[in-house]
Amino acid sequence: MASFDFPVSAVDGAARTGRLITSRGEIRTPAFMPVGTAATVKALYPEQVRAAGADIILGNTYHLMLRPGAERIARLGGLHRFMGWDGPILTDSGGFQVWSLAKLRKMSEQGVEFASHIDGSKHMLTPERSIEIQADLLGADISMQLDECTAFGSDRDEAAKSMELSLRWGKRSKDAFGERESQALFGIVQGSVYEDLRAASAEALVETGYDGYAIGGLAVGEGFETMCAVLDHTTPRLPADRPRYLMGVGKPIDLVESVARGVDMFDCVMPTRSGRHGQAWSDYGPVNLKNARFAEDPEPLDASIDCPASRDYAKAYIHHLVRANEYLGAMLLSWHNVAYYEDLMARMRAAIAEGAFEAFRRDFLSRWEAGPAAGR
Amino acid sequence: MASFDFPVSAVDGAARTGRLITSRGEIRTPAFMPVGTAATVKALYPEQVRAAGADIILGNTYHLMLRPGAERIARLGGLHRFMGWDGPILTDSGGFQVWSLAKLRKMSEQGVEFASHIDGSKHMLTPERSIEIQADLLGADISMQLDECTAFGSDRDEAAKSMELSLRWGKRSKDAFGERESQALFGIVQGSVYEDLRAASAEALVETGYDGYAIGGLAVGEGFETMCAVLDHTTPRLPADRPRYLMGVGKPIDLVESVARGVDMFDCVMPTRSGRHGQAWSDYGPVNLKNARFAEDPEPLDASIDCPASRDYAKAYIHHLVRANEYLGAMLLSWHNVAYYEDLMARMRAAIAEGAFEAFRRDFLSRWEAGPAAGR
Numbered sequence: 001m002a003s004f005d006f007p008v009s010a011v012d013g014a015a016r017t018g019r020l021i022t023s024r025g026e027i028r029t030p031a032f033m034p035v036g037t038a039a040t041v042k043a044l045y046p047e048q049v050r051a052a053g054a055d056i057i058l059g060n061t062y063h064l065m066l067r068p069g070a071e072r073i074a075r076l077g078g079l080h081r082f083m084g085w086d087g088p089i090l091t092d093s094g095g096f097q098v099w100s101l102a103k104l105r106k107m108s109e110q111g112v113e114f115a116s117h118i119d120g121s122k123h124m125l126t127p128e129r130s131i132e133i134q135a136d137l138l139g140a141d142i143s144m145q146l147d148e149c150t151a152f153g154s155d156r157d158e159a160a161k162s163m164e165l166s167l168r169w170g171k172r173s174k175d176a177f178g179e180r181e182s183q184a185l186f187g188i189v190q191g192s193v194y195e196d197l198r199a200a201s202a203e204a205l206v207e208t209g210y211d212g213y214a215i216g217g218l219a220v221g222e223g224f225e226t227m228c229a230v231l232d233h234t235t236p237r238l239p240a241d242r243p244r245y246l247m248g249v250g251k252p253i254d255l256v257e258s259v260a261r262g263v264d265m266f267d268c269v270m271p272t273r274s275g276r277h278g279q280a281w282s283d284y285g286p287v288n289l290k291n292a293r294f295a296e297d298p299e300p301l302d303a304s305i306d307c308p309a310s311r312d313y314a315k316a317y318i319h320h321l322v323r324a325n326e327y328l329g330a331m332l333l334s335w336h337n338v339a340y341y342e343d344l345m346a347r348m349r350a351a352i353a354e355g356a357f358e359a360f361r362r363d364f365l366s367r368w369e370a371g372p373a374a375g376r
Numbered sequence: 377m378a379s380f381d382f383p384v385s386a387v388d389g390a391a392r393t394g395r396l397i398t399s400r401g402e403i404r405t406p407a408f409m410p411v412g413t414a415a416t417v418k419a420l421y422p423e424q425v426r427a428a429g430a431d432i433i434l435g436n437t438y439h440l441m442l443r444p445g446a447e448r449i450a451r452l453g454g455l456h457r458f459m460g461w462d463g464p465i466l467t468d469s470g471g472f473q474v475w476s477l478a479k480l481r482k483m484s485e486q487g488v489e490f491a492s493h494i495d496g497s498k499h500m501l502t503p504e505r506s507i508e509i510q511a512d513l514l515g516a517d518i519s520m521q522l523d524e525c526t527a528f529g530s531d532r533d534e535a536a537k538s539m540e541l542s543l544r545w546g547k548r549s550k551d552a553f554g555e556r557e558s559q560a561l562f563g564i565v566q567g568s569v570y571e572d573l574r575a576a577s578a579e580a581l582v583e584t585g586y587d588g589y590a591i592g593g594l595a596v597g598e599g600f601e602t603m604c605a606v607l608d609h610t611t612p613r614l615p616a617d618r619p620r621y622l623m624g625v626g627k628p629i630d631l632v633e634s635v636a637r638g639v640d641m642f643d644c645v646m647p648t649r650s651g652r653h654g655q656a657w658s659d660y661g662p663v664n665l666k667n668a669r670f671a672e673d674p675e676p677l678d679a680s681i682d683c684p685a686s687r688d689y690a691k692a693y694i695h696h697l698v699r700a701n702e703y704l705g706a707m708l709l710s711w712h713n714v715a716y717y718e719d720l721m722a723r724m725r726a727a728i729a730e731g732a733f734e735a736f737r738r739d740f741l742s743r744w745e746a747g748p749a750a751g752r
Contacts, residue, residue: 039696043703068671068696075672076692084689276703295444296451313460316452320415320444327419327652330703 003211004184006243010353014235014262017352020212020243022088022141023182024080027055029243030259030348032341033090033267038063039073039083042272043327043334046084052307052335053342056087058267059140061094061133062101065123066116070137078139090186090267091140093130093173096216096248099149107148109165127172135183144214145173147188152221159192163201166190166216171208184211186245192217193226195233202237213238214245215263219254228257235262252281252344253368259348260361271341275334278322282340283367284375289333294319307339379587380560382619386729390611390638393728396588396619398464398517399558400456403431405619406635406724408717409466409643414439415449415459418648419703419710422460428683428711429718432464434643435516437509438473441499442492446513454515466562466643467516469506469549472525472592472624483524485541503548511559520590521549523564528597535568539577542566542592547584560587562621568593569602571609578613589614590621591639595630604633611638628657628720629744635724636737647717651710654698658716659743660751665709670695683715 006029008018020027034041034049036057041049049057059079064070076082079089095112098105102114111126127146134143147166150159170187177185187210191197205213215234218227231246238244245265246258255266271281278290280301287301297315305311309332321329351360367375382405384394396403410417410425412433417425425433435455440446449458456462471488474481478490487502503522510519523542526535546563553561563586567573581589591610594603607622614620621641622634631642647657654666656677663677673691681687685708697705727736743751 038700038702039693040702040704043707045704045707067700068692072672072692076674076690082690082693082696084693296448298452314452314458316444316448317415317458317460320458324414324443326414326416327703327706328416328421331419331421331707 006241008241010355012352012355012357013260015259015348015352015357016262016264017349018264020264022184024086024088024141025055027088027265028345028349029264030255030345031055031265032255032345033058033265034338034341035060035267035269035272036083036085036089037269038067039079041334041338043275043331044272044338048335049085049338050087052339053346054087054338056141057085057089059089059091059138060097061091061130061138062097064138065094065125065133066118066121070133074137074139078137080139088141089138090142091134091138091144092247093134093144093146094125095130095146096149098125109168111146127169128176131173131176131185135177135180135185140183142184142186142212143173143177145170145185145187145210147190147216149220150190150192150217152192152217154192156194156197159190159194160197163190163192163197167201167204170205170210174208174210186210186212186214188214188216188247189234189238190217193222193230198230198234199237202234206237206239210242212243212245212265214247216247218246219248219250219268224254224257227254228261231258231261231263252283252285252341253365255341255344256348256361256364259352260357271337272334275337276330278329278333279337280318280333280340281337282372282375283344283364284370285368285372287372287375289315289318289322289329291319301336302340305336305339305343307336309333309335310339382617384616386731388728388731388733389636391635391724391728391733392638392640393725394640396640398560400462400464400517401431403464403641404721404725405640406631406721407431407641408631408721409434409641410714410717411436411643411645411648412459412461412465413645414443415455417714419651419707420648420714424711425461425714426463428715429722430463430714432466432517433461435459435465435467435514436473437467437470437506437514438477440514441470441501441509442494442497446509450513450515454513456515464517465514466518467510467514467520468623469510469520469522470501471506471522474501475525485544487522503545504552507549507552507561511553511556511561516559518560518562518588519549519553521546521561521563521586523566523592525596526566526568526593528568528593530568532570532573535566535570535573539566539568539573543577543580546581546586550584550586562586562588562590564590564592564623565610565614566593569598569606574606574610575613578610582613582615586618588619588621588641590623592623594622595624595626595644600630600633603630604637607634607637607639614638628659628717629741631717631720632724632737632740635728636733647713648710651713652706654705654709655713656694656709656716657713658748658751659720659740660746661744661748663748663751665691665694665698665705667695677712678716681712681715681719683712685709685711686715
């Protein structure tokens, strides 16, 4: 493995800000990674993603291995070139999406056999194959170990067995990954809601040694309080000098509270998915632009954000576009939402750097609790 | 009426090039107007439309009067401001779309009563109401008289009655329009495929006097040869010092052959509609990017066109986006198609200016007849 440098420039409580330095550029942390599921951050041009403030995006192994196929992307020069993104890319292992999207799946010690949701074709995902796809074929800057996402509601025994399988898959992922010059591999903490299992998972992962540590198995229905509780006892067990990545999270409030607990990286489809469904994110929560109260509202979504979608289009116009089901509605809202998320991360980084994160967090919480109606 | 200046700088056979000078900027002719049906050129940002080379866009009275409503757009500052387009806008009268899209319609001397295709609500479109919507409420730079589109296949008697109704509606449109400082009104030649009716229509319109003259009732199923024949005997009857606008046309070959017959302006949904259906236009015809032969094609759509969508994305990537039904596929193809259409107009303008239009037309025809496979 190649340990990317991760200089932390300020710590404020458990929150910290720094830079993860990859060969394709620096990732300012805490960082939000827009999701480029099928080699595109949905409804955005790559230049817009970058200009919105994203230093890194996420690609989905499951989607890409099925369509257009990992070998095809490799023949076309790798994922960066294929999708026109020259910054760092983190790929997931495919494990979570096999678990949630594939039509049939059969777990074994070896890996997961599944049928594609697109055409029903059969595939096998093992730790070794996942690393081959991510690191060799797609050319990800950061690869994730294959893991099993433990279902929320699993009993302790199921959760323990699942977590132990993920540990074994992690070791096989690391063996398959080997030594690489400018690519990194992250391990994934599992253990569901059980503190001792999370602790055991974290300890074993650190013992094995990864370039970064992800917290998996959250944002699967456990709720905000439980998520915070898991973070409270998990992040302190992860090395301070390595990035911590909370997978698949989340709403703005989740990001703020997770940063407060020492998380450095996030990914979530929420900004782009909400954008395709008429919603604009704000510190006050999600705003539904379809609502009739915006029909003649000349104000922009958020003039304080340096993004044309946030600043230059009236809500009345976006309301019309959403109602008329026009592409441009989804395009503008997705763009605004990514810019909003990146702006939120930038504000958190600045607050941590100034030693003012607790004040930021308190102010944010009061806006969040006031709700969308207060944001007008 | 305010007659926009229309200096013609070069004539080559029947083809001519010039500038229609409006208070919102110059329109280089021959001009192609991308269609912004519902206050958006589908899947494009306004900046992209402009950068692609469009000097003017078209807005649809029918769509806009139903959603968001013409009065609402007026309260929000007019169509230009509403949709973020500060160049000239031409609006159609609504007549054609009432004819083709409304659920129920009842024609009378007074106008057309119809039910919205969106919610079934009842509306009345008269020449006076159409002008009020276009010129007063939307604020169009160029308004079109209300006309009745004569169905292809109408017998001579039906076509004559319909054409005469359009003439009367034209006069009422002109009366309603009155004198305006920086807005223009175009009349519309009807008469179906009947030469004497087209001649009578043109003569009567010129007698009434408009700022420009459109040729309507084509691109409704009559076919390429008939369209050319109608143009052959109609355009010479229209004043040389006023712009001629062929409504709703067409494919690239239609544009070239119409320019050869003295047409100055066009509009068509084809570039954007094709873009949403996986097609890229070229001098060789429409190319279906969904086709498997593009799966690993690293070449761009057309490196000679100064547009990122044409130049910077591999066909293999666009193929993937189209197959995966991603927004970005429709976005890139629509953008390329508008840029291609505008590039074609620019090449025609240059050829006319150089007195080389016949050579251009011959070369174009040989490419067009070679077909898409030859274009690779």
